[in-house]
Amino acid sequence: MTQAPIFDTHFAERFDQLLDWRRDVRHFRTDPLPPRTLDTLLHAASRAPSVGNSQPWRFVRLRTPQLRDTLAAHVDDANQAAAAAITDPDRRAHYAKLKLHGLREAPDLLAVFSDETPAAGHGLGRATMAETLRYSTVMAIHTLWLAARIRGIGVGWVSILDPAAVTAMIDVPADWTLVALLCIGYPAEPSDIPELERRDWQARESLADRILDR
Template structure:
């Protein structure tokens, strides 16, 4: 197999990356075909994982009652978040944001982490325990990009109680939910992320997050050529 990328293939990859959105609205009632869903899930399953442990599971959810229970957890947690902003000028803006599509999307997927997969010893996880969760996050990113390539929107609902999710989905005690996702076709993919368009936070420039050799070093003679390009990146 030829593993090099042609120009159009590279363009497609970067298009998926830069046009990916955390979708909370604009869902249509179109169902996701099984073959497209299998491609999306298989892309997620081919993510890198620490020690090749593949510690993820994907719980597919369509049942209306299950989604209603998850939505109720969201509403409780959202109200708690709003109260945390009491006295903050952002409280009203936060309360007006659309932050989930649990019931409107075609289906939900809960992506979990099983630290016991293949036994207690996982190569590469002995020093940094969190690498197992990082692996699941890589699977979620693969899923997200594959979904974007298929024209399917994905929204990650983080304003949830994990305890509620574990109970509602009958998740074993040793397994932890990492991501609760809403998937569905959408009327449009916005030009910018919702929170950027709502001016919740600004987009940081690449130069603000790239340092050279050591923490906090923005200027480096050795890296001058790259730094100039980084400073010009949008």
């Protein structure tokens, strides 16, 4: 039997630092990642837990310049529509100053889908909660995110988009659901404080307000 490793206090402190520095990145340097680095991150992501060991995550590396331009234009349009929907003029002006994606600068783009009908897992654990497939895919994304940050690489999750339109652009099987569009690369301005907090959009609130006893 393989002996379980011992994660000492120093490791725990470093892990806490990793969580502090795992930020959503919008400002990227344009220099490419070293060869096969993205493959290394995807391998790390594939070790995430999943319901019934179904491994529903599906990764699409977006390498076509035309597709990158089309995606960036789509997100820009969605961003403008979101800004127009904000009724408070001060908040709308504040929103307009935020940079919400790095689709044009990040050296790598990754679309992450969840397969809604994976053969793996044989349906175990999801008969009454089919959404656990997508939760599993989110776990893979977070695992990739931590693996990236350990290597000094940033990840930005682009969510201001029309999932159906983006799925059509990428042309994947009909039973795949878009979970994330990720920008991956070296951050231009690393920070342990979330950018939306640095830009005075939203500070982190008290954990105590989010814990209940019953």
